[in-house]
Amino acid sequence: MVTITDIANRAGVSPSVVSRIVNGDKKLRVSTATRARVQAIIEETGYKPNVAARSLRSSETGLLALVVHDITNPVYSEIVAGAQAGASEFDKIILVGEADSLGANVSKIESLIAGGGVDGLILQGAGTELDKAIEHAVSRKIPLVFLQSGDINIAPVLRMDDLLAGKMATKYLIDHGHKNIGVISTKRNLQFSEARLDGWKQALVEASLPISESAIAAANPNYESGYHAAKELFDQRPDITAILVSNAMSAVGALAYLNDAGKRVPEDVSVIGINDVNLAEFVRPALTVVKMPLRTMGLEAVRMICSGKTSSNKKLEILDQAPLLVERSSVSKR
């Protein structure tokens, strides 16, 4: 492999000069002549600095780890996309991990973090699997941000306005004349899910509608779980005419159940989801949803990490960008 010394030798300069040229050193003092000569040689040889050596010296790796709960969930893909956009602002690369699958390679991830292999860590839906990794990150002072839920005493938690989202969605159903409104919340009692549920409650209260525990079901964020939660809900409460589903994948599952149960959407039952994904537009009936700024959340997380806002600012941060109601065909007047 061609090293910085090779370049230096061929150019008849010392490695330091090459290094400065490559890195665009601020207080760089090198004549335009040598600079051109060196750059030509770099071009010609295709020299690229060895990343290991560089990060050994500078203790920066250019890698940011983002651990999400489930890669296959399109909702999380949005977060990843946002993070990637942020990463390119700061010239970093996002390393995507999956919390569930981590079981197998969790120790490898831990070593990576503990060994200074990443410049920052973004954790979405962190369960206890990652406790050790978190510990290492903290002791190594690696910038850390939680997304949607996490322990505020350890690192900042970034959230979207989930309360507002739940409220908006529910209000929309109420405005369409619904009075018996069920909700399918997200399991695991996650903080953000709780907030969405609170939004539902607040909207009902403000409309002087009763809140009943029997109108609440819970699902994991996948199709199947949404299907079963919907079944459970309607078995208990056949009188429900509209449901709010706290996440997109469960919403699609719920739609499937309603179809199988012979309930037409939206004629018999209206459905509104939280989180928008491409799929919502192409499922039939197309899902009306409250679109959350997932992308922005991913982006903002990276920005916090890279601009050093994580250590100073240990608190719950709620994104300014408001949820957006996207009307499609799954809700009707009653």
Added chain:
Amino acid sequence: MVTITDIANRAGVSPSVVSRIVNGDKKLRVSTATRARVQAIIEETGYKPNVAARSLRSSETGLLALVVHDITNPVYSEIVAGAQAGASEFDKIILVGEADSLGANVSKIESLIAGGGVDGLILQGAGTELDKAIEHAVSRKIPLVFLQSGDINIAPVLRMDDLLAGKMATKYLIDHGHKNIGVISTKRNLQFSEARLDGWKQALVEASLPISESAIAAANPNYESGYHAAKELFDQRPDITAILVSNAMSAVGALAYLNDAGKRVPEDVSVIGINDVNLAEFVRPALTVVKMPLRTMGLEAVRMICSGKTSSNKKLEILDQAPLLVERSSVSKR
């Protein structure tokens, strides 16, 4: 940070001993007493070797880069999952990149590869964006595998039995009495897509059914494109009673179009997809598909990389594991 020297000092041994203990050196000769002492100190201090230093010395990073065409596509998530499973066999971590989004950070990815930041490279649906990265990988002799399509002169190409899949699916439609069978192929003229199309053709030929160009449409692997391709197809050929859709996301899009066009599935039109995803089961009607061994492909790619089969063996490799027909509700007898 606690380094190997710190450990060595506290244990009263030299760093080499610590290194050998940590790495389980084969020809390791260290007394059980010192070993225990050192290990206790490692435990106590939480020492983890610095990954940059380690990879500088050993020129191995423990990272494998997997670049897929589109992270949000659940089909590719399967590949990623398989690769991750393979990675944990070899104690490596998968770094997932996205070819499309690469536009922005492509140069960073290039540097990573060129700088020896990864131990191997798996490319799915590689377009020209990555040519430079490929070049670097080759010149650095970084193991490289193409998935589904790629230049066989550069590295091995791993494929599934796409021809068989196309044939099986089409035969299934034929067996159900269909004679006018359309196909929505995948754009970009990718090699695997071509093979699926050939399968369609072969099945028709074997059944002495005519092959007509007007029965062929093409879509990108996403919902929207599938929707439009279906529209195009049926505008041209309203007589078609069954379609084969070459990828799952397009199939869902096609389903949406058929619904909007007032064609009932499967009563008026039967649909069969290639590739299975969870969604196929929860969309209504549930999609009948030919399930491809995507997971196995991801797994096998990693195995090839990590066992050094990539340099010797530059050829097209087709996975043994056969496609599997999964019957659901989108195909009916005619």
Added chain:
DNA sequence: AAGTGTTGAGCAATCGTTTTACCAATGCTA
């Protein structure tokens, strides 16, 4: 008793960059 093996461990070079400190040469000021 001399020779031969084995065990346990240390020394020091090395991987490729970055960066601090330093220096020589030149130009400028007063």
Added chain:
DNA sequence: TAGCATTGGTAAAACGATTGCTCAACACTT
């Protein structure tokens, strides 16, 4: 012309781990 600043560059010490080589001590063999 002495003094000083600027320009353009070099030397060498890190960064932290790995590993080939060396070596002392002891145990066996013959």
